[in-house]
Amino acid sequence: MKKLLFIYIILIGLFVVYVYHYQTNETASNDWEDHELQGSVEETYVMITFQTGIDYWKRALKGFEDAAEVLNVSVEYRGATQYDINEEIMALEQVIARNPAGIAISTMDPEAMNPTINKAVEAGIPVVMFDANAPDSKAYAFIGTDNFEAGATAAHKMAELLDEKGEVGIITHPYQLNHQERTDGFHATIEKKYPEMTVVEIKDGRGDQLISKEVSEELLSEYPNLKGIFASEANGGVGVGKAVIDQNKAGQLHIISFDTDKGTLDLIKEGVISATMAQGTREMGYWSLQFLFHLQHNVVSDVNGETTLPPYVDTGIKIVTEENVDDYYAIE
């Protein structure tokens, strides 16, 4: 009987602990609900790009997945395998049909894609653009690089490498807005801030490695005192690098390129390219998902109850040189 009483007391004790625990847990659950930054795994957010196979998107997708993990939601990656706008539009149409919790899009052709982007927004699906914007669409925000600023950063780095003196050239892709902006930012910064430096010529490399190599060779023979070349995109940078190697001028002039594909990183390791501009692609993915989540859950509502988001986030630029190049080979 005493033994029974003992067990009895223990069980009652446990019951009290249970009730107490249950209540604490209730409070926790309430906090959890109050705490609006918590979704469910059934909630699926989709990232859509073109040329889905290229390395460039890996870090953006990683950021998108990182945000999904902290917000406890699911993600999918869709898009056009080729550089084909119709394929990208079709991918978006299919995603809209499944009514996801949100869509982050990088478009290769805003004009062509605007109607489908607007269709998604009109269907009540949160949409943000990242990396390549569709400024005339109804998407709620754009998260990407300020290309003028990125060009200015490249100019400051070039000035540092050249002790603020000497002739420099630019290889760019003049019919694409982001390249124009990078070129303008570089050019304007050299002109305004570095009186002993001159931009001698801007050549069209058409975003192609071979053509960029050819025009770089012209540049090198036309301007024997050239001290530096800025390439506004990765193919151009590799082309400039190959021209410099062919003419045995590696190390004699400074090349600054853009993005962090393997070809560019290899040339940095070899000492041919001095620096490259790494875009905040991971941040693009991370804050895209954060913004979509905030729209889906109406976390930040305005005076009239509408969700309001900052329309533009500049994800910035980091300078990659021999010193930190190894960090960029590994896509964690």
Place this chain on the structure above:
Amino acid sequence: MKKLLFIYIILIGLFVVYVYHYQTNETASNDWEDHELQGSVEETYVMITFQTGIDYWKRALKGFEDAAEVLNVSVEYRGATQYDINEEIMALEQVIARNPAGIAISTMDPEAMNPTINKAVEAGIPVVMFDANAPDSKAYAFIGTDNFEAGATAAHKMAELLDEKGEVGIITHPYQLNHQERTDGFHATIEKKYPEMTVVEIKDGRGDQLISKEVSEELLSEYPNLKGIFASEANGGVGVGKAVIDQNKAGQLHIISFDTDKGTLDLIKEGVISATMAQGTREMGYWSLQFLFHLQHNVVSDVNGETTLPPYVDTGIKIVTEENVDDYYAIE
């Protein structure tokens, strides 16, 4: 004895439920930890401004508090009660001494404040700037209005009000960068996009209501065909409004102003000011705290383990007219 057995069984049952519940709760707790967007109420984030008493900051502080609620952390509001940089620096010094979880600062004088801002960063405290930046400081990010874009938005609205035709003037504050940018954005947009519109003159209202009224009166008599005036800040806008009322011209020309203080909103209600530009002050506060939290908890780390944040967030502009003016009186 049967009764005792019954109680026994119930208690064992409850014990089983308890153990089960405890395990579920364990899982939840783990999720909670994984789910990194959850702070503790002991974690205090501080907002610092100048002229702490003015209405302007209320919405920024509301956004800061909203973010604190969803992230489960605490906030404080400090700063200079006057328009006094020494008082603001002292407030920041006092906050640094208490080693808070993060600081969001709007500075009235970046040059004077940079050393103290850098001291906070060097002490390992996350710091972001909002509304009024200190671009040469070591703060991690700036969250505020793109003033050039805001001026452009005002220009588009003016063009809409005037059917894209006619003479317009500008009253601004030419020695303050944000006002220069607003003026440039307005001016450039009218020139580029609206060939039948002309900016006839830009006058200095010195951010003062009376001076702005005087220069507006000059503008009105010098240009009898004037169809619109853009004021780049709130005191100027009220000054323009009073000039127009005095000359019995209310309703005959369109005034576009900036910000949403009571004086401006009242003149919109009276039909004297046609529109004003509302800054995303609440978004500034909300994303400032989000960014500080991300820095404090190292939520988004880069290839080298460093926390990376977008360096700039444009919180955008909304147009306030008679239709939605009531929403802006109430600071929720």
